[in-house]
Amino acid sequence: MNSKVALLVVQGVILYPALLWKSYQLTRAPSDVARWMVTACLACFAASYPLGLLAGDVNQPDPGSIVPLLFQHIFLCGLVYSLACFFLFSALPPARARRRAWQEAVPLGTAILVMASVTVLMPDVPPTAYPRAGVSVFYLAADLYLTYGIASACFFARRYARGAAPRLARGLLVASVGFALGAVGGATLIAVVLVHWAGAAIPWLLVQATVFLVFPSAILLVIGLSYPGAATRLAAARVWWQHLRTYHQLGPLWTRLHRAFPEDALSRTPLNPWRNALSLLGVHRRYYRRVIECRDGLVRISPYVAQLPHDGPLADRLTEALRAHARREPVGEVGMPIAVPDGAGLDDDARELVALSRSLKAAPA
Template sequence: MAPALLTAVVVTLWIGVANKSIQLSRAPDDYPLRALTACIACIAAMFTLGLPSVSGVLDRFATGLHSLTINLGIMTAVYFLLAFFTYTVRGPAAQRRVRLEALLLLAALAVVTTTWSIAPLAVQTAPASTAVGDDPHATVFVLAVLGYLGYVHSQTLWWCVGFIRVTRVARLRHGLIMICLAVVTYLAAELTKSALAIAQLVDALPQPTVETINSTYVALIGVGTLIFVVGVSYSAFAGMLAAAAIWRAHRRQYRELQPLWSALHEAFPDLALSRLETRPWYKLFGQHGTHRRFYRRMIEIRDGLVQLAPYYDRAAMANMEAELRRAGRSDADIADITRMTMITAALRAKATDAPVAAAEPMVIDGGHDLDSDARSLVRIARRMRDHRPSGGSTPDSSSISAAP
């Protein structure tokens, strides 16, 4: 494999390892995630050993040891991939099946290691090299490794196709499709190399053809690995992008709710929830802190609106709605303006302790969740900000951390 392509594969793999490790730290008892993380970590470690600057380290202990280690590591990696799909389908009850598959792995590893240990030095140095393809030890080594890989990849492809048929989550389906493409690429590479090993043993191909077929095999492995890492990380990265959009929306809404929150907080200071400083320090920053501040502010606003119930004058607002409708205002503008006016009037009545006799609870023009209510309350807060008298007592916020 070309050094540039190999380096790109290694970097991509370690990014995938970091991504899965973060997920695993949040769900350490997730058996499928454990297996998938171990799989990517094995692949990343083995491709790292293939770097020219690293490959010679193991050979200082024994000639060709890095080649043996890489092959054993890749076989272990695909075992963990099979364990991932087995756990995903059968849950914790799959442990017996996973252990049985481990026995098959150990048998294959034993065959590969024994063949390598009794092979000539030239084969030990590079058992998969086309230069030693006519040696039976090299042929057995290659067929043992690729035979086990093909067995696991064929089962993996079967599971992937089944998952694609039943999944309804778009980003998960896209990730599975990419994993299927990667596995098909791996199978094509394994069939290519196996056919080449047999052909070289019987001396059925000229050397230029051998080199061409071997280059095709190497290219298929590199492309398949890149596709595989993208596939297993696609769902997580897509989810992170979606979470980033929600984080930005909550951050913006938090700031825009400031005028409404300040007015209600001044009227009902006892409704303030516990301070953020009581939480662990890592919750105060990043997305966790932003979401918590946003939901905290929303809850305090809604509590304040409920406490204002005795001061809402629905009859007075009905007259305003009629005037706005005669003026040709849209239904959305009428709802926002009347609610803003109702809240402002209720706050003034609360300040003078003058409840309205025919008060009714205020209805927020939202949905059945907090985020839809937030969109309605943000529109009200904007109108309060635009209609706030200069020099008023309602403070503004230029930072998400300026107020609790």
């Protein structure tokens, strides 16, 4: 597998999951114009990918079949135009963004018109026999627009990143590096086409430079545009995992309190032990419910704890208080704070309850 094929495979592996993820996000916010533009950008990229493979393993200025090349470059130009619209609708008022979007459509339409005209006028011969001038005009129209659009996107990305939220700013900075590489690669492609049109020999190093600039730029573009959403979901996954762990860590404390005060359960549906251990759904709801039920149980048992000597481990005193409650021993109405957290948040409360649950697990039942 040569380097170009490897880069193509990496592109595909990153591109299509990113498109699926952005499409899912779009269903959550269908009125977000900027999100529409990002999704359109990735969709154009995804559509151009198989068309490039269909055209054949070619490098500019050597063409493949002209019709797949035409549609591949139309989608690539649409990719760049969608990027421009993303930044316009993200940074400008809607009315002004629409005007600028129409202005940016003029060079896009010009490039597509030139490429389509060359395709229609191209003789029906094998790609190796295409006229040099026609091939050069085709690639120049595409490369000039792509280089212009990518350079503009790089400028917009750097500018917009300065006032964006941290995750979005990091994603835009990564994308801007991809844009910068793409703009340099586009300029290199323009030079290759001009040298070929002039009939001179194209240096091998110049052709390889375009491959190692354009392909990594596309990968960085997909990573940069996908980073904010992926980072948000990763942070949510960390919270989900923390709540799942805490839920199970509170098991020993909750079990003893629930046995003593079953009427305090927020859910009247009995829990299947296997389903409770293996279920990955409703983690946040179960976490909040278990913390609240543990705290309610401690409030109910606190009068029994208050009448015991205040020396010794809290887990031992809580165990003795639960035994006294089970024996229905008389108790006063004044309780005492148990496992008081340092902070006022629910997670702070959960940490104190987990510490008590761990020590209770080691205490005799």
